[in-house]
Amino acid sequence: MARIGLFFSSSTGNTRRIARAIKKRFDDETMADALNVNKASAELVAGYTHLIFGTSTLGGGQLPGLSTDCMGGGWEEFLPQLKDVDFSGKTVALFGLGNQEKYPDEFVDALGELYHFVVARGAKVVGAWPADDYDFISSKALLDGEFIGLALDQENQKNLTDARVEAWLKLIAPEFGLPF
Numbered sequence: 001m002a003r004i005g006l007f008f009s010s011s012t013g014n015t016r017r018i019a020r021a022i023k024k025r026f027d028d029e030t031m032a033d034a035l036n037v038n039k040a041s042a043e044l045v046a047g048y049t050h051l052i053f054g055t056s057t058l059g060g061g062q063l064p065g066l067s068t069d070c071m072g073g074g075w076e077e078f079l080p081q082l083k084d085v086d087f088s089g090k091t092v093a094l095f096g097l098g099n100q101e102k103y104p105d106e107f108v109d110a111l112g113e114l115y116h117f118v119v120a121r122g123a124k125v126v127g128a129w130p131a132d133d134y135d136f137i138s139s140k141a142l143l144d145g146e147f148i149g150l151a152l153d154q155e156n157q158k159n160l161t162d163a164r165v166e167a168w169l170k171l172i173a174p175e176f177g178l179p180f
């Protein structure tokens with residue numbers, strides 16, 4: 001089994017594209033796949049010590065899922081399946097996509113939901129990210145003035161995404177035993 005499991009949920013494909021770009025940075029032994037949660041199982045997630053979860057925010061602050069027209073379902077349906085997974089001893093890094101201009105009061109809120117879910121089950125979350133270079137009003141993904149994971153905005157700051165992903169992977173590298 002690969003060392004890092006990457007699971008994501010996506011409606012129009014933006015989060016999927018980022019997940020695949022992250023996967024491409026690793027060989028198959030480090031990360032076998034970037035898997036849509038609608039094809040995943042709790043057993044698969046539970047088997048990893050190192051996890052990366054990716055999500056967009058939809059429907060005004062919501063996790064992607066059937067209620068936000070996410071085909072095949074998303075985190076909304078998958079999180080309940082993970083409710084009995086013990087995350088203690090697991091290291092989790094989170095990235096989230098949102099639109100700060102159109103949804104400034106709920107920017108990347110779903111990232112906050114994933115954070116609270118895994119922390120409540122004992123996870124160590126790494127990869128907090130500075131909120132300085134964004135323009136929004138509020139976000140459930142903020143803790144002590146920082147995002148609890150990587151925030152990306154493909155509608156308004158697409159030109160910053162590649163560098164942000166690269167810097168964030170470097171940031172989490174020591175915790176994940178990554179080769180860079």
Ligand SMILES: Cc1cc2nc3c(=O)[nH]c(=O)nc-3n(C[C@H](O)[C@H](O)[C@H](O)COP(=O)(O)O)c2cc1C
Nearest residue numbers: 010011012013014015056059060061098099107108
């Ligand atoms: C109906 C709808 C609701 C959205 N609600 C939010 C929101 O509450 N907060 C936010 O930051 N972005 C919101 N967005 C922006 C998406 O998160 C953004 O477009 C993202 O890149 C979509 O990624 P995906 O294609 O992987 O789902 C919304 C987008 C749509 C279409």
